[in-house]
Amino acid sequence: MSRVIAIVNQKGGVGKTTTAMNLAAHLAELGKFVLLLDMDPQGNASSGLGFTKNEIPYGIYEALARQKRLHDVIFNTTHEGLRIIPATANLAGANIELVDMEDRERQLFNLIEEVKHAYDYIIIDCPPSLGLLTINSLVAADELLIPVQAEYYALEGLGQLLQTINLVREHIKPELGILGAVITMFDKRTKLSGDVMDQLYQYFPDTIFRSVIPRTVRLAEAPSFGQTILQYDPKGKGSRAYERLAMEILEKHNN
Numbered sequence: 001m002s003r004v005i006a007i008v009n010q011k012g013g014v015g016k017t018t019t020a021m022n023l024a025a026h027l028a029e030l031g032k033f034v035l036l037l038d039m040d041p042q043g044n045a046s047s048g049l050g051f052t053k054n055e056i057p058y059g060i061y062e063a064l065a066r067q068k069r070l071h072d073v074i075f076n077t078t079h080e081g082l083r084i085i086p087a088t089a090n091l092a093g094a095n096i097e098l099v100d101m102e103d104r105e106r107q108l109f110n111l112i113e114e115v116k117h118a119y120d121y122i123i124i125d126c127p128p129s130l131g132l133l134t135i136n137s138l139v140a141a142d143e144l145l146i147p148v149q150a151e152y153y154a155l156e157g158l159g160q161l162l163q164t165i166n167l168v169r170e171h172i173k174p175e176l177g178i179l180g181a182v183i184t185m186f187d188k189r190t191k192l193s194g195d196v197m198d199q200l201y202q203y204f205p206d207t208i209f210r211s212v213i214p215r216t217v218r219l220a221e222a223p224s225f226g227q228t229i230l231q232y233d234p235k236g237k238g239s240r241a242y243e244r245l246a247m248e249i250l251e252k253h254n255n
Contacts, residue, residue, distance in 0.1 A: 006141035012128035015184030020125035026246035028081035046086035050226030180207035
């Protein structure tokens with residue numbers, strides 16, 4: 001059964017794209033057929049997999065604008081079993097253009113339905129905002145994965161995100177699930193204070209992943225070489241952390 005997971009947090013710089021790219025790569029490495037969908041106009045997941053904005057002829061924007069079929073904007077990556085729908089520079093205007101569309105919150109959902117059967121996992125990298133592109137991603141998803149940076153102010157804005165999720169459940173998609181929160185950029189030397197962890201458990205009582213993503217230079221460097229951590233530093237602690245996260249997600253889905 002195919003699963004669509006949106007990786008969402010409207011706060012920028014929390015490791016959202018790093019998580020989208022590397023989770024997708026590790027799921028593919030574990031034998032799953034994976035499609036990564038870059039819904040962020042910054043296009044960092046696309047460039048992180050070696051696709052530069054100026055060289056991409058078309059991507060998710062062209063499918064949303066009905067200039068192309070979704071099948072025509074899916075590209076192979078250098079990872080076996082991992083494909084991508086990239087973000088082109090045009091995607092920045094989509095938030096405005098979607099406003100006048102009928103059934104505007106369901107545009108991405110309708111597109112994904114065409115290809116969903118062909119993949120084990122579709123991973124959506126959401127923009128760092130709560131605009132229409134993110135709403136479309138939430139409606140298209142079965143479940144949400146929320147990266148939370150390991151720092152005191154990381155919980156700011158989580159209430160707003162959960163409010164948006166509840167509105168989507170209330171008005172459009174009651175069955176939208178939260179797969180869990182994953183702690184990113186964790187630095188053992190600066191231990192997370194106990195009350196931050198307590199607060200996080202209040203937000204997500206049953207759904208904090210055991211896998212914690214460390215803050216490492218290699219994870220930060222990999223995208224500038226157009227590579228995932230699996231290609232750039234396969235034996236490093238960043239790669240091992242994302243492998244554990246992928247295995248934990250598979251375990252959840254098998255139970």
